[in-house]
Amino acid sequence: VGDDELEWLGEDLGWPTPLTSAASLLDFDGRAAGVERRFRRELEAAREELLAARARYTVAKRTLATLAGYRRDCQAFLAWQEENNIGEEDWEETEAMEVPDNNADLDA
Numbered sequence: 001v002g003d004d005e006l007e008w009l010g011e012d013l014g015w016p017t018p019l020t021s022a023a024s025l026l027d028f029d030g031r032a033a034g035v036e037r038r039f040r041r042e043l044e045a046a047r048e049e050l051l052a053a054r055a056r057y058t059v060a061k062r063t064l065a066t067l068a069g070y071r072r073d074c075q076a077f078l079a080w081q082e083e084n085n086i087g088e089e090d091w092e093e094t095e096a097m098e099v100p101d102n103n104a105d106l107d108a
Contacts, residue, residue, distance in 0.1 A: 081087075
C-alpha cells in the first residue's frame with residue numbers, strides 16, 4: 001500500500017486516539033468495515049481485469065504462433081517450388097487439366 005492510499009485511509013477513517021470514546025470506536029469500526037469492503041470490491045475488479053488480460057494475451061500468443069507456422073510453411077513451399085523449377089505457368093497448366101469424374105484410373 002502506497003503513501004497515497006494510507007493518507008486516504010487515514011482521512012476516511014479518522015484514526016482513533018487513546019481518548020476516543022466507545023461510541024467513536026464503534027463508529028470507527030463501522031467505517032473500517034466500509035473501507036475493507038471497498039478494498040475487496042476493488043481487488044475483485046482488478047482480478048477480473050487481470051483474468052481478461054491474460055485471456056487476450058493467450059489468444060494473441062496463439063494467433064501469432066499460428067501465423068508464424070503459416071509463414072514457415074509458405075517459405076518451405078516456395079523453396080520446394082524453386083528447387084524443383086516449378087513456376088507459376090506450371091500451376092496454370094495443372095489447373096487447366098480436366099479431372100475425371102470416375103475412379104477408373106484408381107480401380108485399375
